[in-house]
Amino acid sequence: MSTRQFGEPVQRNADPGLLKGEGAFIDDISLPGALHAAFVRSQHARAKIRSIDISAAEAMPDVVAVYTADNIGALDVELPMLIPHPCITSGGKTQRPLARDDVFYAGQCIAMIVAVDRYAAEDACSLIEVDYEPLPVELDLEKAIADGAPPVHDDIPNNIAAHFVQESGDADAAFAAAEHTTTVRVRLERSTAAPMECRAVAARWDGVSGELTVWDSTQATISVRGGLASLFDIDEDRIRVIAPNVGGGFGQKIMMFHPDEILVPFAAMQLDRPVKYIEDRVENFIGASQERAQIHEIALAAKKDGTVLGLRDSFIHDTGAFIPYGIAIAQVASTSIAGPYRIPDIWVEMTLVYTPCVQVTPYRGCGRPQACFAIERALDRLADELGIDRTEIRRRNFIGPGEFPYKRDGLLFADGLAVNYDSGEYEKALDLITGTVDLAGFRKEQEAARVEGRYLGFGIGFYVEGTGLGPYEGGHVKVHPITGKVYVTTGLTSQGQGHETVFAQIAADQVGCDVKDVIFVEGDTQAHEWGVATFASRAAVVSGNAIHKAAVKARARIIAAAANMLETDEDSIELRDGRAWIVDGNRSVSLAEIATASNPLRYAFNEASQTATQFAPASTHDGPPLAEGQAPGIEETDYFSPSHATWAYGVHAAIVEFFPDICSMEIRRYLCIHDCGNMINPMIVEGQVMGGIGQGIGGAFYERCAFDDKGTPLAANFMDFLMPYATEVPDAEILHMETPSPLNPLGIKGVGEAGTIPVSQVIASAMEDALAPLGIGPVRESPMSPDMIHGLLSEARSRR
Amino acid sequence: MKPALFDYVAPETVEAAVAALAGDETARPLAGGQSLIPTMNFRLSTPGRLVDLGKIESLRGIAVENGSIRVGAMTRHRELEAHGAANAANPLIGEVLDNVAHIAIRNRGTVGGSIAHADSAAELPCLLVASGGTVSVQGPDGSREIAADDLFRFHMTTTLDQTEILTEVRIPALPPATGYAFEEFARRRGDFALAGVCTLLTLEGSVCREARIAACGIGARPIRLAAAEDALRGRVVDEDARSEAGEAAKEYMTAPADTQASVAYRRDLLAALVRRTSETALKRAGR
Numbered sequence A: 001m002s003t004r005q006f007g008e009p010v011q012r013n014a015d016p017g018l019l020k021g022e023g024a025f026i027d028d029i030s031l032p033g034a035l036h037a038a039f040v041r042s043q044h045a046r047a048k049i050r051s052i053d054i055s056a057a058e059a060m061p062d063v064v065a066v067y068t069a070d071n072i073g074a075l076d077v078e079l080p081m082l083i084p085h086p087c088i089t090s091g092g093k094t095q096r097p098l099a100r101d102d103v104f105y106a107g108q109c110i111a112m113i114v115a116v117d118r119y120a121a122e123d124a125c126s127l128i129e130v131d132y133e134p135l136p137v138e139l140d141l142e143k144a145i146a147d148g149a150p151p152v153h154d155d156i157p158n159n160i161a162a163h164f165v166q167e168s169g170d171a172d173a174a175f176a177a178a179e180h181t182t183t184v185r186v187r188l189e190r191s192t193a194a195p196m197e198c199r200a201v202a203a204r205w206d207g208v209s210g211e212l213t214v215w216d217s218t219q220a221t222i223s224v225r226g227g228l229a230s231l232f233d234i235d236e237d238r239i240r241v242i243a244p245n246v247g248g249g250f251g252q253k254i255m256m257f258h259p260d261e262i263l264v265p266f267a268a269m270q271l272d273r274p275v276k277y278i279e280d281r282v283e284n285f286i287g288a289s290q291e292r293a294q295i296h297e298i299a300l301a302a303k304k305d306g307t308v309l310g311l312r313d314s315f316i317h318d319t320g321a322f323i324p325y326g327i328a329i330a331q332v333a334s335t336s337i338a339g340p341y342r343i344p345d346i347w348v349e350m351t352l353v354y355t356p357c358v359q360v361t362p363y364r365g366c367g368r369p370q371a372c373f374a375i376e377r378a379l380d381r382l383a384d385e386l387g388i389d390r391t392e393i394r395r396r397n398f399i400g401p402g403e404f405p406y407k408r409d410g411l412l413f414a415d416g417l418a419v420n421y422d423s424g425e426y427e428k429a430l431d432l433i434t435g436t437v438d439l440a441g442f443r444k445e446q447e448a449a450r451v452e453g454r455y456l457g458f459g460i461g462f463y464v465e466g467t468g469l470g471p472y473e474g475g476h477v478k479v480h481p482i483t484g485k486v487y488v489t490t491g492l493t494s495q496g497q498g499h500e501t502v503f504a505q506i507a508a509d510q511v512g513c514d515v516k517d518v519i520f521v522e523g524d525t526q527a528h529e530w531g532v533a534t535f536a537s538r539a540a541v542v543s544g545n546a547i548h549k550a551a552v553k554a555r556a557r558i559i560a561a562a563a564n565m566l567e568t569d570e571d572s573i574e575l576r577d578g579r580a581w582i583v584d585g586n587r588s589v590s591l592a593e594i595a596t597a598s599n600p601l602r603y604a605f606n607e608a609s610q611t612a613t614q615f616a617p618a619s620t621h622d623g624p625p626l627a628e629g630q631a632p633g634i635e636e637t638d639y640f641s642p643s644h645a646t647w648a649y650g651v652h653a654a655i656v657e658f659f660p661d662i663c664s665m666e667i668r669r670y671l672c673i674h675d676c677g678n679m680i681n682p683m684i685v686e687g688q689v690m691g692g693i694g695q696g697i698g699g700a701f702y703e704r705c706a707f708d709d710k711g712t713p714l715a716a717n718f719m720d721f722l723m724p725y726a727t728e729v730p731d732a733e734i735l736h737m738e739t740p741s742p743l744n745p746l747g748i749k750g751v752g753e754a755g756t757i758p759v760s761q762v763i764a765s766a767m768e769d770a771l772a773p774l775g776i777g778p779v780r781e782s783p784m785s786p787d788m789i790h791g792l793l794s795e796a797r798s799r800r
Numbered sequence B: 001m002k003p004a005l006f007d008y009v010a011p012e013t014v015e016a017a018v019a020a021l022a023g024d025e026t027a028r029p030l031a032g033g034q035s036l037i038p039t040m041n042f043r044l045s046t047p048g049r050l051v052d053l054g055k056i057e058s059l060r061g062i063a064v065e066n067g068s069i070r071v072g073a074m075t076r077h078r079e080l081e082a083h084g085a086a087n088a089a090n091p092l093i094g095e096v097l098d099n100v101a102h103i104a105i106r107n108r109g110t111v112g113g114s115i116a117h118a119d120s121a122a123e124l125p126c127l128l129v130a131s132g133g134t135v136s137v138q139g140p141d142g143s144r145e146i147a148a149d150d151l152f153r154f155h156m157t158t159t160l161d162q163t164e165i166l167t168e169v170r171i172p173a174l175p176p177a178t179g180y181a182f183e184e185f186a187r188r189r190g191d192f193a194l195a196g197v198c199t200l201l202t203l204e205g206s207v208c209r210e211a212r213i214a215a216c217g218i219g220a221r222p223i224r225l226a227a228a229e230d231a232l233r234g235r236v237v238d239e240d241a242r243s244e245a246g247e248a249a250k251e252y253m254t255a256p257a258d259t260q261a262s263v264a265y266r267r268d269l270l271a272a273l274v275r276r277t278s279e280t281a282l283k284r285a286g287r
């Protein structure tokens, strides 16, 4: 047998090219004669537009067109409500490409300028006069839903965008039976994904063929194509959407439609010139989707021994000025709220609030970091109140390995199906992490350090993550007759996750070739036109299994053809090194020869086609060269549609040293376990997890989209919106556990978002532990800035 | 984020540069560009003409002589940071520069640019004030010397005229029996500090004969913390003295609250940095 690639730390295929600067991001795609777009954006959070004067801008020599809501024809509409839900008030408010009469957040697009270059376009932006009538705003989530608060949308009372309750079991009964209850209020701030490449769109209209090509830095090429076809009323076959190299997305690029991605193609068609828009950093901070702000009030009903009987959580979710993504984030938060714990009785209430800020759509983690912070903070509190060790209380509540599948009837996940955990070894993960950290040894060290006036702390956080959502993805596997390379496609897009490597590993295992001989293509509607998109930690699970299924079928065809060519039976064929071999023999035939021979030929182009004729025919049948029902070549397509989400989980722990005089801390050790089932490539798993931890550190300490009380963004550049540098991200120790998922042939679960989820909890928990001798109150907010810590320490001092 | 239209000239002498500035009120010198170019890209500043100082050889180089370190204005941060003789004469230099931005920025940013830019949170101006340095400037009417105490007016504003070019920065060598320390707190490594403190303690036996303490990030410009100095001068710098110095420093904190720090936190932070740096300086003075 050839060595199995699945499970090997195969080097990432795409990296050498990217590292040498050979990548092609949208700004690298040169379109001769291209025009460049820039946007005039609202200066106010909420205002009526009295008038827009574009005359001076239009008169500029280098300006080709100025668009406002008045001259974009059929595009002057509210854009689609992507994920409707009956609980959304009046069907939900969505964004328009360009503001008409009203602006709803500072940064909203009002006009688009198309000019010969971006310099001229920006010059022209400053010449457009917008006369605003500013309206009052309320940014505080709780005040915004109070009676009399200024409305974001006039017809939405109390700014409530949606209200929904989910229940599993009987929480009232659990609370009635409780020996102890704990209530905790936590708050997380608004943040943003800040991908390294901001939004970017280029479009070319070919008037002769009637074809529109759009390069979009999106996570969802197929969906963008569908949306464009419907908005422009052109046939889908006439639109090709390509996501070339994409410099990060983290969910921000799953959102449809940002105004640019329809207005740029529109202008290209109108002006019959290629048009490009490369969003700059300020625009990304004020105009691209954000996420995270939630306030939870969570209560646990428990027995004295720490067994949690019931959970009630009522939370407010900031959805921004629009709700194009429906309740997805809040729904994920509400269904992740009970974590890996048995907790049989659950009641969760969500209230989604319109605020005069850019819309909220998923950002890596998508509601899970918030849910994790809420339940884990509450559990730490419960442990402290009951005098039980924080790790022990978790142990007492874990769902045991024998209890799967573990269903929470009544809690519907983002796929519309009941939460149903498929597998996990939660207690084993706890043992592994506390053992590796040597918690008992640490407690002694902590004691000794306290005597010296040093403050060490240990923190831990668990999470579950529903991954691999449907509905489906496809996989296509073809062996090229000329080169013998294996061509694999799917309908996803990549933002650097390593798809090209892991999918090559999956395909290579079946067809018996080297990973390097797999050509993988995605992010191009012309290469693969059925599928959904990259989001929700679903790529490996859904496309991975689809590619696996297609490759299994291709393998069968290769073996059948090879058996014919080598005049043996199928059981005697093995595939390795790009060839089919007779087991225990030295006769073989290459994949190129097999693919060539499987395609009834007229011309012999090369050696493979000549040598193919030396073998017996690939297909033994009478009649015409292609038998009825037979397809030429080695080519297979298959689809994978998961029955429901597969639930990954993990645990992080940290040891920190805290310096109270400057209100800062140092992470001494950071450990992580993420169990994503069978690992296709442990190195890529580590990379994904590590990147997630980096983003989680950002969430825990730094990332805050601050606004003043007028709604003006205060963090619209990298000096004001802080992201961790490499120097701020600890060198995490990543431990592995593999509990296969029974829900898919490869036994895999998602990993993309995992790393971000528990970091805030881990840090908060460690901080409380470290500062316990100083008597600080509970840590209830994230990010945890030195300023906030200073407040906690001052409070503690004044209490003493 | 594209700058507005501007003219660009790159003269080869200071005289020509001064002339180029004098000819256009909106002209600005361009040094390493690490502060000026971002503000232009944000269109926060729109100079009509950039006078690039990069081709003026006489503005470069480092010389250590007569107890002073002379640094040409166009010397890159990194050149000074790596300069053996300069750091031997005053090791505070390397300690301060290690906190200025990141290596890539220090490779481009210049010593003169940092000082002329006069960001109230910048480290080099603080060093200059703490150590009692001076600068030379040249304008249409010739050159003059400005002592650090007279140079910084407020955030991003010096006493230089628009037509003047800062040509040289002079940092005194560390006096004998003097311990030094610079410490700052920034949210991330390399960021502008929420507060930074530069401390120089000269000992006579176990008593502090002279103390020079300056801070950045806590007001409109780098500030000598005279009351904190007084708390140490003539005393044994023990824990009590250091605490008193820290407390005394708090009154100099005039920065308003911002998105990163409240007034109360910054005051306490300043006090902590005074305590920390005076402890380190004390240890080093003893060596």
Ligand SMILES: Cc1cc2nc3c(=O)[nH]c(=O)nc-3n(C[C@H](O)[C@H](O)[C@H](O)COP(=O)(O)OP(=O)(O)OC[C@H]3O[C@@H](n4cnc5c(N)ncnc54)[C@H](O)[C@@H]3O)c2cc1C
Residues within 6 Å of the ligand: B028, B029, B030, B031, B032, B033, B034, B035, B036, B037, B053, B073, B074, B099, B100, B101, B102, B105, B108, B109, B110, B111, B112, B113, B114, B115, B116, B117, B119, B121, B122, B123, B124, B160, B164, B165, B166, B167, B190, B191, B192, B193
């Ligand atoms: C990400 C980042 C982080 C940073 N962090 C820090 C930090 O922590 N601490 C810090 O101190 N700085 C920091 N900086 C700023 C950096 O140190 C700059 O290089 C420095 O402040 C300006 O030096 P420059 O040579 O780049 O000057 P430029 O940007 O070219 O010029 C700055 C200003 O000074 C004027 N000027 C320059 N030279 C002269 C001269 N010889 N005579 C008269 N006027 C002159 C210019 O006209 C301009 O107004 C950071 C910069 C970046 C981009």
